[in-house]
Amino acid sequence: xxxxxxxxxxxxxxxxxxxxxxxxxxxxxxxxxxxxxxxxxxxxxxxxxxxxxxxxxxxxxxxxxxxxxxxxxxxxxxxxxxxxxxxxxxxxxxxxxxxxxxxxxxxxxxxxxxxxxxxxxxxxxxxxxxxxxxxxxxxxxxxxxxxxxxxxxxxxxxxxxxxxxxxxxxxxxxxxxxxxxxxxxxxxxxxxxxxxxxxx
Amino acid sequence: xxxxxxxxxxxxxxxxxxxxxxxxxxxxxxxxxxxxxxxxxxxxxxxxxxxxxxxxxxxxxxxxxxxxxxxxxxxxxxxxxxxxxxxxxxxxxxxxxxxxxxxxxxxxxxxxxxxxxxxxxxxxxxxxxxxxxxxxxxxxxxxxxxxxxxxxxxxxxxxxxxxxxxxxxxxxxxxxxxxxxxxxxxxxxxxxxxxxxxxx
Numbered sequence: 001x002x003x004x005x006x007x008x009x010x011x012x013x014x015x016x017x018x019x020x021x022x023x024x025x026x027x028x029x030x031x032x033x034x035x036x037x038x039x040x041x042x043x044x045x046x047x048x049x050x051x052x053x054x055x056x057x058x059x060x061x062x063x064x065x066x067x068x069x070x071x072x073x074x075x076x077x078x079x080x081x082x083x084x085x086x087x088x089x090x091x092x093x094x095x096x097x098x099x100x101x102x103x104x105x106x107x108x109x110x111x112x113x114x115x116x117x118x119x120x121x122x123x124x125x126x127x128x129x130x131x132x133x134x135x136x137x138x139x140x141x142x143x144x145x146x147x148x149x150x151x152x153x154x155x156x157x158x159x160x161x162x163x164x165x166x167x168x169x170x171x172x173x174x175x176x177x178x179x180x181x182x183x184x185x186x187x188x189x190x191x192x193x194x195x196x197x198x199x200x
Numbered sequence: 201x202x203x204x205x206x207x208x209x210x211x212x213x214x215x216x217x218x219x220x221x222x223x224x225x226x227x228x229x230x231x232x233x234x235x236x237x238x239x240x241x242x243x244x245x246x247x248x249x250x251x252x253x254x255x256x257x258x259x260x261x262x263x264x265x266x267x268x269x270x271x272x273x274x275x276x277x278x279x280x281x282x283x284x285x286x287x288x289x290x291x292x293x294x295x296x297x298x299x300x301x302x303x304x305x306x307x308x309x310x311x312x313x314x315x316x317x318x319x320x321x322x323x324x325x326x327x328x329x330x331x332x333x334x335x336x337x338x339x340x341x342x343x344x345x346x347x348x349x350x351x352x353x354x355x356x357x358x359x360x361x362x363x364x365x366x367x368x369x370x371x372x373x374x375x376x377x378x379x380x381x382x383x384x385x386x387x388x389x390x391x392x393x394x395x396x397x398x399x400x
Binding site for chain 1 (some may be wrong): 247249250257266365379383386387
């Protein structure tokens with residue numbers, strides 16, 4: 001089987017959420033697996049000098065229009081969270097803990113976390129909230145809460161981000177397909193075409 | 201007739217060039233005129249705190265891959281200029297001078313300037329080069345050279361940029377369609393759909 005698609009995203013990124021709803025269909029159509037890799041975008045911003053989109057003058061106002069418009073166009077349930085951006089350590093650490101301990105729960109947990117934040121406006125940066133959300137996909141809540149504080153999970157979320165930056169990742173969503181980098185949910189059609197044609 | 205599409209771009213922007221090659225077909229299909237408005241993006245960057253794309257760590261390297269890939273996908277002649285970004289005052293001032301004095305030469309001049317910079321790697325930030333390029337579409341070269349230094353054209357390029365920022369413009373290309381803002385050549389399909397449906 002061909003190599004999987006590396007899918008990097010930050011749980012605080014609306015465009016990461018949009019991509020998470022569409023990438024699986026594209027990957028499946030081309031017989032590819034996806035490696036889901038939550039990252040801590042703040043670490044990349046230290047290198048690029050970029051400010052989080054919602055906090056950038058002019059751009060932040062436009063981004064809100066743009067994300068709401070895309071959600072309508074793609075028919076994705078979406079409400080701009082009352083707090084944006086948020087710190088994404090807790091959901092990232094939970095995701096990597098699941099990868100090691102309950103791998104079949106990893107993707108359902110990611111989708112539940114995205115839904116809680118971008119549809120129900122629940123603040124998943126709070127470890128208690130993140131644990132509640134993921135407990136709903138049948139994982140033990142205490143284990144999840146412990147994962148948000150576990151030193152090895154703190155280290156893991158960091159090292160995954162550093163490895164991503166090493167590969168040139170600086171934004172969310174970011175896809176690497178057979179070595180080719182694509183940034184942004186608006187590049188999904190190119191990803192689709194790349195998978196179909198093997199490059200253009 | 202319906203209102204024209206406001207098309208804002210910086211002559212130093214590869215994605216502005218890509219948009220310039222595709223927007224006319226979209227506008228024509230929907231019976232819309234285009235108002236072509238070169239701006240000086242550096243003034244907007246002072247407000248957003250954004251660094252020019254090619255100079256941003258990580259993002260700049262990706263941008264080069266992205267622009268070359270788009271040029272191949274859309275089959276647009278393109279070579280990454282040896283100097284990028286450049287100051288775009290000279291071509292902007294020439295464009296506004298043509299708008300007032302030779303309006304039928306304005307769009308051919310814009311396309312000739314983009315082609316000179318993004319295909320032939322000629323440095324159109326140099327007033328002499330910009331005047332040479334636009335002289336090729338049958339405008340008097342001395343008048344063009346004078347326009348690059350004329351106080352009223354300096355003022356005009358500035359005030360057009362300030363008016364654009366006032367409307368929320370912060371990047372290139374930027375389109376405003378019946379009051380709706382769209383940023384990026386990757387939003388042209390949405391512009392097309394917006395014109396077709398009247399909004400979504």
